Amino acid sequence: MDVQRVILIAALALVSYLMVLQWNEDYGPAQQPQQQQTATVSAYGDSNSQPVSELPLASDANQDADVPVSGQEAVATPVDSNKLISVRTDVLELLIDPKGGDVIHAALPEHESALSSGQSFVLLEQNANRTYVAQSGLVGQDGPDANSEGRPVYTSAQSEYTLEGDSLTVDLNLNTETGVQITKRFIFQQGQYDVAVEYLVNNTGAEPFDAVLFGQIKRDGTADPSQQTSMGMQSYLGAVFSTAENNYQKVDFGDMDEERFKATSPDGWVAMVQHYFLSAWIPAPGAEYTYQSRKINGQYLVGFLSPSFTVAPGQEQTVSATFYAGPKDVDQLEQIAPNLELTIDYGWLWWIASPLYMLLKWIHSVVGNWGLAIIGITILVKAALFHLNAKAFKSMAKMRKFAPEMTRLKELYGDDRQKMSQEMMKLYQKEKINPLGGCLPILVQMPVFIALYWVLMESVELRHAPFFGYIQDLSQMDPYFILPILMGATMFIQQMLNPTPPDPMQAKMMKMLPIIFTFFFLWFPAGLVLYWLVNNMLSIAQQWVINKQIESGEAKD
Template sequence: MKKDPIKYLLIIGMVVTAALLVGQWSDFQDRRKAPVIKEETTLSAPMQELVATTEVAPSDDDIPTVEAAAPTVQSQTQQLISVETDTLSLKIDTQGGDIVYAALPLHYAVLNEPDNPFVLLNQTANHTYVAQSGLVGTHGTDKSGQRPIFATAATHYALSQGDDTLIVDLVYQQGSVGITKRFTFTRGSYVVDLRYLIDNRSDANWHANLYAQLKRDSQPVITDVGIGLNPYLGAALTTADEKYRKVDFEEMAETRGGVKVDVDGGWVALVQHYFISAWIPASDTRNSFNLRKANTNDMYFAGFTTPALTVAPGSQGEIAAQFYAGPKDVDTLEGLAPYLDLTVDYGWLWWIAKPLFAFLQWIYGFIGNWGWSIIVLTIIIKAIFFPLSAASYKSMAKMRKLGPLMQDLKERYGDDRQKMSAELMKMYKKEKVNPMGGCLPILIQMPVFIALYWVLMESVELRHTPFLGWIDDLSVKDPYFILPILMGATMFVQFRLNPTPPDPTQAKVMQMMPIVMTFMFMWFPAGLVLYWVANNAISIVQQYVITKQIENADTAK
């Protein structure tokens, strides 16, 4: 008997798939069980030590090099000041004026725990993720081993009821030059306006460049998004050649001198699933971006430096940028800077996914429930593709009718694969059946459904969003695995409606698929599983109706 290579390839594929699932399961369990360490935000280096001089030594890698900075002299006390608005809870270190903590009161770390906001930025003994900014260059206040310590009028600022903006000023005196580092917060916004105000009372020109950067270690984010689903964690920026370029920690470490790009305007961000932080310089200047790894430790920098600002003697000047720390909201990011909305990463099918998400938002505007909106969107898409689906189901129904004839050929020519293939082709030609007719229509639809899959995967709108009674969060797994079991059951019914593959190995693979997929989907976000259940259920109804129509037509003949 001649050996069938396809059979053995399928068996090998099943073994490899099983091994990958075990590996992914192990990795997923490690990520889910990673310890969550709640720590207090600390001051910058040296850790937890108050100082009374600017001679505090941060890492030599922290400050970008432009030109030698002028020496600065000022005696202040380093401390953390807190800022509270309706959308942000920040801590700013008076040394350097860096944002060393950012929590989002409207987004909880844990469902139904409003007193436990989601923390995006933090600086602790075990984790560093901060937003730095300063002045470098000829008269810059920041240089390697030295950063200014600002004075401030208060240690706590809060957006008052009825006010739409909150201004926090940090002041520093550099000889005859007064420097104010101003943070402006707006009600309902995750955008912080950063502005350096320079009052040059000296008798010479004052020159400096603004730099701003995100500083982070490579510590992974604890996620609960399913086996094999690893949302991107790393930096991103826009360039003249690429609207959205991802630069992960590995690329930063491996690129000698870091990734350097000059862009008109531009932005740089650190991305982690539903949330991002981003620095956005002025759009009318050509800015130098640099993404790099520290020389001596596990620390990464993603930032930019602006052209030098010159302030004439006896005059004032300013230089500004925006900082965003919040959810990946498409509409907000789209309005902040060109292509910043692409950090809501739909992959290469973004051109399909963006209209799909806009349509989903529109449906939600009427329904007011994201779960039912997903179901309605799936129904509409299936209706649009019904002519293609009908052609596919008709082809499958005809193949199903040929099942007895195919079984007969298998019994007669089972040992002669070449003869059996020839007889099958004769049968297909006689019965006017295209064995690939059921595949092509499905392949045409696949990009749309893959794009919708990534829309649901990336949408922060699903986070902590309830659907039905037992599902209180569409962004995490179904707590009772009801949706995954329904998904597996609908997939099983679908396979039963399809013609049985003539090869027994293929048939066994098809029988195993619902079980394997059910196991995988048990830990997928409920919103994704809901989409697959709806898609499968609608497909079953369509396929059943079309198959019955064909069978009834044959009976009438």
């Protein structure tokens, strides 16, 4: 009869596993689709369109007033791709619209849109499906972007540029009717995702030239295309401002729906953040800037305004800012601007997560595989908490060893709770058992586990990083659920090594936990499940040794 029951349970488990596989194929979280090649459209329409209401207006040097908008926003219309300016570096593929000189497309060739797709991940784009662009210009009294006829149309020496050395300069030129020559210059560096954007103003006219530099990011409310898992904690999607008063302030789309954000600060930056990637404007240091958010016609705009500057007749002046479009690479972000690396959001446990990330990165530099690096950091964390875990396991082992005696006391004094409590306390004191000893150490180490969880979630290095065998992307779920099932099995083994709770209802709930956690982890990224699996295996080994020592009387308190 027992053999038949084992066979039936095994068959039921196999059928359930196959059903889960089929359910996931039909209804489970879809893999990130390859990004469609959609016709790029101008952010502003043709040169005869009406003034664009989304641009900030700066009427005074102090920027005290709210940023007003007027008129109707121009409807985006398809444009001839030959009119756009293409720029290629080793890490960036950009399209610049001559009208306004805005970046309306940014692809990252070092990061695929989907595993083995052969297509670059597209961060910025302007098409029928999605709007996410970087805008900049000169507004104010004489700024060409404040012209009632619409955005200025720049000219360039060529329509295609390719980085062939250490740096590449792309100049867009504009001659105004007042005799002011403006060059909008983009400077690219090899291996760098940050782009220097300079405005060289040469006033050959007879009147002073007054203007204000602005930079802003425009995005619609579409979902994060780089969020590759729908289970567990989700990465932040929205804007972030860094000012002298608050070096990291989130302003999400819901906040912008309710009210505008506005702050004045020396230096600082503004960014639009999503899972693994971000775009940011960092104005040149040494001035007082106005930072703001707005929502216009369903589009979210975040950006900065510089102080007003004046170029006298016969004089030249340069104003500048830096634009970043790329991954959350801590090394580059730290070099670009203070606090920009905080966009790699580890939450309130950042002070634990940051050193854990550095340790993970160092292990990877030694072993060369991110899956092995996860195993390595799990072992090191477990070793650091070895004595803390040992206390918990010893307490549970003693509870397990004396469980029959506790059951006897419960049966003997079941009707007299006070007497039973007294006898239990005598047993605890005699055998040096701390009933809470297994709880407190676990609570102490939980912050470390949560911090490591966020490190694995926020590390762009794990995106499309292979492990071994069929696991080719540690940031995606295990397609065959092998790791979650093994993780659930290890949880079940751990329960067998622990004392059975005296409360029957609690005991039944504990037996259900491995099943619940297995189902919960089915769609977690493989890297996170690998961490929990290795952690459970190490805990089983330590707990088994301690249980044997307690049972043989060899363990010391």
